[in-house]
Amino acid sequence: MSAHDELATRLQAAWQRRHGVTVRIGALQALSAGASSNSFVFELEGPGRHERCILQQFGGGESFVSALGKSEQARAQQAAFLGGVCTPEVLLCVDADDGLVDGFVSRFVAGETLGKRIVGDARYGDARRALPRQCAQALAGIHALDAEALAFLPLRNADTQIAELAARHRHYGEPLPVFEAAFAWLAQHLPPTRRPVVIHGDFRTGNLLVDETGLAGVLDWELAHRGDAMEDLGWLCVRSWRFGRDELPVGGFGRRAELYEHYEQAAGTVVDAAAVRFWELLGTLKWGVICQWFAHRRLRGELTQLEPAVIGRRVSEVELQLLDLLEGRGP
Amino acid sequence: MNDFSNRPHRPELAAALRDALRSLIAQLDGTQRYELRIALNAFDILEREAAGADAATDAERARLSALLGRHDTLAALRAELCARLRDGRQAPDDPALLATLRAGVLARLAFDQPDFKPLPHSGDRP
Known part of the structure; x- marks a missing residue:
């Protein structure tokens, strides 16, 4: 089993465990490896949904000021989303309990950042x-x-x-x-x-x-x-x-x-x-x-x-x- | 220039190296191309600095000596100016200070990033 297959399998299990929903995760690809974050894009299929998502995980690097942990970062982003701020919705948080590095899944939004x-x-x-x-x-x-x-x-x-x-x-x-x-x-x-x-x-x-x-x-x-x-x-x-x-x-x-x-x-x-x-x-x-x-x-x-x-x-x-x-x- | 070495002299060899690296860029893409661009940039910094570092150091020492009213090494003069700024003996908005610092910064930028220019005056204070 490749590292990406393994990651997809654990994400599916996390979705089941945390949301009680059976999903299928496919086409998972690495996006970028930053100093503080590793990102992946994948396709999520579940009851009545098929959408593209982003997983961001802690990258292990040192950050300049005390950056937030991934779960706190996700909480801040989701609070902003619920408050009507234009930011991607957070769908799932994962951590060591899921056999995964700390991270969160958000909806994929198309656009340019350069x-x-x-x-x-x-x-x-x-x-x-x-x-x-x-x-x-x-x-x-x-x-x-x-x-x-x-x-x-x-x-x-x-x-x-x-x-x-x-x-x-x-x-x-x-x-x-x-x-x-x-x-x-x-x-x-x-x-x-x-x-x-x-x-x-x-x-x-x-x-x-x-x-x-x-x-x-x-x-x-x-x-x-x-x-x-x-x-x-x-x-x-x-x-x-x-x-x-x-x-x-x-x-x-x-x-x-x-x-x-x-x-x-x-x-x-x-x-x-x-x-x-x-x-x-x-x-x-x-x-x-x-x-x-x-x-x-x-x-x-x-x-x-x-x-x-x-x-x-x-x-x-x-x-x-x-x-x-x-x-x-x-x- | 350097008549001791055989041709190509230093700037000539540097130019040949730059040409070689530039021609490599066209054959690369993605991360490798990006990294080679960074390497070329670093090489250009080194070449500009080699040509001007001695004169820039002397000029900076002279400017800081005039501002502080004493002679010393560049490192000691910088440390002295920093100490005066920290304990309030030197005001941070003093025009003589700012002119002195600007001359030094522009000289450093001439090595590091010659295309980076000061902004024009707009008349309103920060």
Whole structure:
């Protein structure tokens, strides 16, 4: 029996055990192996249903910040789905009791995630016009979820995130004046504390499934947490996710005013533009420390490929982004 | 350039190697093609850095010495500036600081990613 047949058999047994439903799982194929996740696509056949599904399992890799376990990630995603957020429905959670690595099954949704295509290809022109409104609505929906019901999500405020990032950066023994200037600026410009809400935590071009009509699904909930709603808006504006469309600060497809207006309409709260800028700068710095993290894991021999070494040389790109933000440059 | 070595000299040999790797890209697909592109990118970084690293280091030392008012190794000057930023002796939004840092960052980017450009001024503060 091949590894894929074995996986399909155990998934069928898990469905029987957890839902009391007999299903047949076929055409199972590996999709991708990421640092924190392995994905498979398969066809599910059961009483009155035949549909394509995705299985995501824990990949065993180290993640930068304490990412959620797969079952918590699935709970956050399903809460969002039930709350009306555009994200794939979760159908089944599996773990060691099923003889399987921790993971969950969600409905397959067709679309594109490659940022360069989403911001550039002609076929996504209509999608780009719709995305600022759709992203604003999705974010407002996420931020309106019941934070008490999702209290297992860690509370991550600005000051704790800054302290964590600073400790990590200084730990590498490669002090960068631009990063220290950014840390000092952030400490002086902490936004007023807002009521903590549910935050996606990685809402950006690349984690948004897009089809010709626009947003088809918000993916990758493993960094979900509770915190300042403006964090998600700021992260979406970080230049590294614009994929070259630097004049369109919102994900490479929209202008700030569009995002803010639609968000205010959908959420019924006022956007704090200064706080969004603060979180954009903090997000940029976070991406810079992540680049250092890749480089230093390669230098310690924990990773063996060339790519993490080259990612270390993207720190200079982040330094320039930070200086541009500190000088008020950019759209 | 390097008259000690026989022809091809270093930049010439580098160009031949680059051509060879580029011609390989056309024969590959998927993951291998992606990995070779990364390798070519790394090679280009090394070549740009080999040509300019000494001058860039001297210029960075001179800029940081002028900002801090003392002479030292580049590593010591950077550490000193970081310490001043941490304890508040150096303000993070000081125009002289930002101009000094920008010059150094642009010099590093000239090695790492010469096509990555600063954004134009828009007039509103972050």
